[in-house]
Amino acid sequence: MTPSMPSPEATGDRPLRADARRNRERILAAAEAVFAEKGATASTDEVAARAGVAIGTVFKHFPTKQALLQAIMKGLLARLTRELEALAADGAPAEGLFAFIARMVEQAAQKRTVVGLLAEAGVGLQLGDSVQMLREGIGNLLLRAQDAGVVREDVRLDEVVALLVGVCQGALHAGWDPDLQRRTLAIVFDGLRTSEARASATGC
Amino acid sequence: MTPSMPSPEATGDRPLRADARRNRERILAAAEAVFAEKGATASTDEVAARAGVAIGTVFKHFPTKQALLQAIMKGLLARLTRELEALAADGAPAEGLFAFIARMVEQAAQKRTVVGLLAEAGVGLQLGDSVQMLREGIGNLLLRAQDAGVVREDVRLDEVVALLVGVCQGALHAGWDPDLQRRTLAIVFDGLRTSEARASATGC
Amino acid sequence: MTPSMPSPEATGDRPLRADARRNRERILAAAEAVFAEKGATASTDEVAARAGVAIGTVFKHFPTKQALLQAIMKGLLARLTRELEALAADGAPAEGLFAFIARMVEQAAQKRTVVGLLAEAGVGLQLGDSVQMLREGIGNLLLRAQDAGVVREDVRLDEVVALLVGVCQGALHAGWDPDLQRRTLAIVFDGLRTSEARASATGC
Amino acid sequence: MTPSMPSPEATGDRPLRADARRNRERILAAAEAVFAEKGATASTDEVAARAGVAIGTVFKHFPTKQALLQAIMKGLLARLTRELEALAADGAPAEGLFAFIARMVEQAAQKRTVVGLLAEAGVGLQLGDSVQMLREGIGNLLLRAQDAGVVREDVRLDEVVALLVGVCQGALHAGWDPDLQRRTLAIVFDGLRTSEARASATGC
DNA sequence: TATGAATGAGAGTTCATTCAT
DNA sequence: TATGAATGAACTCTCATTCAT
Numbered sequence: 141m142t143p144s145m146p147s148p149e150a151t152g153d154r155p156l157r158a159d160a161r162r163n164r165e166r167i168l169a170a171a172e173a174v175f176a177e178k179g180a181t182a183s184t185d186e187v188a189a190r191a192g193v194a195i196g197t198v199f200k201h202f203p204t205k206q207a208l209l210q211a212i213m214k215g216l217l218a219r220l221t222r223e224l225e226a227l228a229a230d231g232a233p234a235e236g237l238f239a240f241i242a243r244m245v246e247q248a249a250q251k252r253t254v255v256g257l258l259a260e261a262g263v264g265l266q267l268g269d270s271v272q273m274l275r276e277g278i279g280n281l282l283l284r285a286q287d288a289g290v291v292r293e294d295v296r297l298d299e300v301v302a303l304l305v306g307v308c309q310g311a312l313h314a315g316w317d318p319d320l321q322r323r324t325l326a327i328v329f330d331g332l333r334t335s336e337a338r339a340s341a342t343g344c
Numbered sequence: 345m346t347p348s349m350p351s352p353e354a355t356g357d358r359p360l361r362a363d364a365r366r367n368r369e370r371i372l373a374a375a376e377a378v379f380a381e382k383g384a385t386a387s388t389d390e391v392a393a394r395a396g397v398a399i400g401t402v403f404k405h406f407p408t409k410q411a412l413l414q415a416i417m418k419g420l421l422a423r424l425t426r427e428l429e430a431l432a433a434d435g436a437p438a439e440g441l442f443a444f445i446a447r448m449v450e451q452a453a454q455k456r457t458v459v460g461l462l463a464e465a466g467v468g469l470q471l472g473d474s475v476q477m478l479r480e481g482i483g484n485l486l487l488r489a490q491d492a493g494v495v496r497e498d499v500r501l502d503e504v505v506a507l508l509v510g511v512c513q514g515a516l517h518a519g520w521d522p523d524l525q526r527r528t529l530a531i532v533f534d535g536l537r538t539s540e541a542r543a544s545a546t547g548c
Numbered sequence: 549m550t551p552s553m554p555s556p557e558a559t560g561d562r563p564l565r566a567d568a569r570r571n572r573e574r575i576l577a578a579a580e581a582v583f584a585e586k587g588a589t590a591s592t593d594e595v596a597a598r599a600g601v602a603i604g605t606v607f608k609h610f611p612t613k614q615a616l617l618q619a620i621m622k623g624l625l626a627r628l629t630r631e632l633e634a635l636a637a638d639g640a641p642a643e644g645l646f647a648f649i650a651r652m653v654e655q656a657a658q659k660r661t662v663v664g665l666l667a668e669a670g671v672g673l674q675l676g677d678s679v680q681m682l683r684e685g686i687g688n689l690l691l692r693a694q695d696a697g698v699v700r701e702d703v704r705l706d707e708v709v710a711l712l713v714g715v716c717q718g719a720l721h722a723g724w725d726p727d728l729q730r731r732t733l734a735i736v737f738d739g740l741r742t743s744e745a746r747a748s749a750t751g752c
Numbered sequence: 753m754t755p756s757m758p759s760p761e762a763t764g765d766r767p768l769r770a771d772a773r774r775n776r777e778r779i780l781a782a783a784e785a786v787f788a789e790k791g792a793t794a795s796t797d798e799v800a801a802r803a804g805v806a807i808g809t810v811f812k813h814f815p816t817k818q819a820l821l822q823a824i825m826k827g828l829l830a831r832l833t834r835e836l837e838a839l840a841a842d843g844a845p846a847e848g849l850f851a852f853i854a855r856m857v858e859q860a861a862q863k864r865t866v867v868g869l870l871a872e873a874g875v876g877l878q879l880g881d882s883v884q885m886l887r888e889g890i891g892n893l894l895l896r897a898q899d900a901g902v903v904r905e906d907v908r909l910d911e912v913v914a915l916l917v918g919v920c921q922g923a924l925h926a927g928w929d930p931d932l933q934r935r936t937l938a939i940v941f942d943g944l945r946t947s948e949a950r951a952s953a954t955g956c
Numbered sequence: 957t958a959t960g961a962a963t964g965a966g967a968g969t970t971c972a973t974t975c976a977t
Numbered sequence: 978t979a980t981g982a983a984t985g986a987a988c989t990c991t992c993a994t995t996c997a998t
Contacts, residue, residue, distance in 0.1 A: 157977075157980090157981075157982070158977090159976080159977080159982070159983090160981085160982055160983090163982080163983080181385070183966075183967065183968085184967080184968065184969090185966085185967080185968090193983075193984090194983060194984045194985055195968090195969090195984085195985070196969090196970085196971085196982095196983065196984055196985065197982075197983055197984075199968085199969060199970080200982070200983075201982095203969090204968080204969080205967095205968065205969090295531065296527070298524050298527070299524065299527050299528045299531055302514050302520065302524060302528045303510075303511075303514070303528060303531065303532070305513070305514045306507075306510035306511045306512075306513055306514030306515075306528075307506075307507075307510045308510075309509070309510055309513030309514060310506050310507070310509045310510030310513060311510075316506065320502050320503065320506060323500065323502070323503045324502075324503045324506045324507060324510075326535075327499065327503055327507065327532070327535035327536055328507070328531070328532060328535050329535070330534070330535040331530075331531035331532050331533070331534040331535025331536070332531055332535075335539075335542075338539075361957085363957090363958095364957075364958095367958085387991080387992060387993085388992075388993065388994090389991095389992070389993090392960095397958080397959085398958060398959040398960050399959085399960065399961095399993095399994090400957095400958065400959055400960065400961095400994095400995085400996085401957085401958055401959075401960095403993085403994065403995080404957075404958075407994090408993080408994080409992095409993065409994090565959090565960075565961070565998075566998090567961070567962090567997080567998075568960085568961055568962090571961080571962080589793065591987075591988060591989085592988080592989065592990090593987085593988080593989090601962075601963090602962060602963045602964055603963090603964070603989090603990085604961095604962065604963055604964065604990090604991080604992085605961075605962055605963075607989085607990060607991080608961070608962075609961095611990085612989080612990080613988095613989065613990090703939065704935070706932050706935070707932065707935050707936045707939055710919075710922050710928065710932060710936045711918075711919075711922070711936060711939065711940070713921070713922045714915075714918035714919045714920075714921055714922030714923075714936075715914075715915075715918045716918075717917070717918055717921030717922060718914050718915070718917045718918030718921060719918075724914065728910050728911065728914060731908065731910070731911050732910075732911045732914045732915060732918075734943075735907065735911055735915065735940070735943035735944055736915070736939070736940060736943050737943070738942070738943040739938075739939035739940050739941070739942040739943025739944070740939055740943070743947075743950075746947075769978085771978090771979095772978080772979095775979085795970080795971060795972085796971075796972065796973090797971070797972090800981095805979075805980085806979060806980040806981050807972095807973090807980085807981065807982095808973095808974085808975085808978095808979065808980055808981060808982095809978085809979055809980075809981095811972085811973065811974080812978075812979075815973090816972080816973085817971095817972065817973090
């Protein structure tokens with residue numbers, strides 16, 4: 141991450157006026173909140189009301205509802221990718237994959253976010269390479285964990301992503317208290333571990 | 345089970361005329377198909393068309409769309425519970441839990457059914473004790489597997505259900521080819537297994 | 549026109565309930581009036597209000613605004629075709645073409661009808677063979693007039709239709725009092741006439 | 753015509769700054785092009801984009817869309833009036849009227865201009881005396897043609913204008929290839945001609 | 957009881973117009 | 978003065994639900 145790169149939020153094509161960018165951010169935040177609470181079928185009107193702007197303003201920034209959903213998703217995926225890169229940069233490499241998965245599940249449990257929208261809005265969203273970048277980051281963590289002997293060699297990225305999506309989805313449903321979350325993830329993590337890592341992990 | 349007892353689907357309060365019951369079944373079947381294909385946002389008009397009845401008939405039997413969704417869910421859960429009881433009655437008790445989970449995932453992958461509706465229709469559905477009965481059945485399989493030394497003793501029913509919901513959800517997403525399904529479940533099952541069972545399973 | 553043929557208005561695919569057909573007619577009449585007054589950009593809401601039905605009813609009968617416009621146009625064209633056939637069936641064949649043109653202009657002047665909608669709604673309308681049938685009827689009148697020596701032999705159907713459309717369009721504009729109408733048509737008709745017919749017509 | 757007099761398009765109340773007038777011209781040109789292509793329902797945003805100015809600038813010069821349409825119309829009428837005066841000033845007086853009508857039809861067929869806007873925008877436009885001036889020019893040509901014995905004495909200006917509007921309207925519709933245009937106008941012109949002129953014209 | 961036409965609130969989207977920058 | 982973001986009423990269309998037939 142070079143210091144000269146622009147703020148990651150500024151992914152727009154060209155500079156917006158200050159007030160326009162402020163509104164754009166407010167709309168995105170409002171949309172994230174509204175869709176998190178009520179799902180992707182919540183009305184655009186409600187997003188506008190929550191953002192404190194007129195409905196036309198929402199459609200000026202995001203010409204269709206789909207575009208708004210995509211923008212939210214891209215933002216979330218980018219944020220996750222950055223968290224993931226931070227995890228990779230830090231030490232504790234072996235358990236980094238587990239930490240990241242736990243973090244995502246925790247977030248998903250708080251709001252109907254990434255996976256919730258992915259599931260509800262369906263395949264319609266064109267997320268470009270935002271997803272790809274996240275996959276790559278996860279792939280890095282997986283390799284590192286495998287190199288450290290923590291995760292079995294025969295585990296592939298596809299399964300890890302599938303499990304990630306699954307447990308995040310599951311976490312959306314009622315009744316996932318933090319303890320259940322922890323216990324469920326413990327099972328999945330154990331399934332990923334090598335015998336040796338499992339022995340020491342269980343020992344702890 | 346006497347032949348005179350009503351079919352388990354007929355959970356209505358009082359007996360219906362023969363044609364009315366026939367319509368009810370057709371509507372349920374049509375609704376299951378339509379919602380499986382297009383998700384819970386498909387229109388009731390389409391359900392009526394597929395069932396070959398008028399829209400008024402649908403609302404006569406199920407006074408709201410929610411009620412229709414609930415009825416589908418109850419039916420599906422009841423069917424699953426019966427499958428599960430059949431599994432429990434048969435032999436192969438130790439691996440019965442895994443077989444059942446695999447079966448559910450397979451079905452979920454084929455259609456947007458149980459879990460899909462649960463996710464889409466949201467928390468609004470009042471499913472009464474249909475869910476409870478299914479939980480109990482799964483609990484039986486779990487106990488049996490634990491008694492046989494296949495599943496770890498510290499695993500609780502809650503985690504199993506959570507994992508079940510999660511992998512079913514995940515299976516709805518694109519790209520879960522049968523092989524990925526198998527590999528993903530293998531990890532989860534490994535996480536559930538005791539060290540001994542794991543050793544022999546891996547040995548196979 | 550055989551006596552056994554159904555009422556010409558009943559062009560629907562299958563029989564509608566009495567009340568539904570009544571509403572359909574009311575909507576068509578309202579739409580004709582509203583679009584005649586305000587042009588094709590008048591709102592569907594206004595049509596519904598004028599017809600005394602809810603907006604959903606309009607869209608139940610005509611699933612898009614375009615479909616409603618097309619239905620109006622087809623109705624008008626059919627009505628004109630019938631008038632034209634009546635003219636052809638009656639005597640006075642030589643001047644039948646002129647009588648028909650005059651009739652259309654007169655109607656167009658009263659309301660923004662046929663040609664007005666054709667012009668405003670533009671090329672988007674799929675009018676099927678309604679237009680073709682009208683053209684054929686006009687072609688018959690033209691042939692008859694040419695056989696009678698009233699219209700020049702070198703005049704083709706295309707020009708006649710072009711002139712018809714033009715004068716109807718012109719008649720939509722303000723200031724076409726009946727006298728101006730008559731005088732304008734006199735010029736066009738003279739242009740169509742043979743020298744002989746012209747001499748006698750002028751003589752009258 | 754002294755070089756210091758303002759261009760005829762600059763009918764504004766008071767002198768504008770050079771850049772302002774330049775913008776005004778660009779907006780008018782853009783509006784003419786856009787409305788010609790897409791009809792009067794095209795959006796003012798599109799006009800601004802084509803003109804390369806901001807939407808606010810358009811509304812600064814023309815406070816409503818109606819005002820913009822009126823300005824376009826006035827410009828077009830003025831241009832036509834000038835063409836017409838040029839025709840009158842040149843020789844070939846007898847056939848000047850026909851030449852002018854043919855020219856207008858040709859233009860109308862190329863773009864949805866004068867008459868198109870008149871028809872679409874409806875009666876709302878206040879065109880002041882721009883129309884009157886055009887009428888007078890046409891009246892001059894008519895007189896001249898009548899003096900030359902080419903057009904019948906009993907033809908009045910009203911009919912000529914009515915026919916002009918009509919054939920221009922007609923020309924907007926699909927299928928008016930140049931040949932059809934010529935043939936249709938030939939009929940109208942013959943209707944206007946005296947017997948003598950007709951004989952010689954037909955002879956050619 | 958079944959029918960299916962009617963209802964009407966609400967959705968996404970557009971666009972003439974205003975006004976802070 | 979020019980900019981262009983914001984406004985919000987209006988539009989087309991959908992669909993769960995009601996009720997006359």
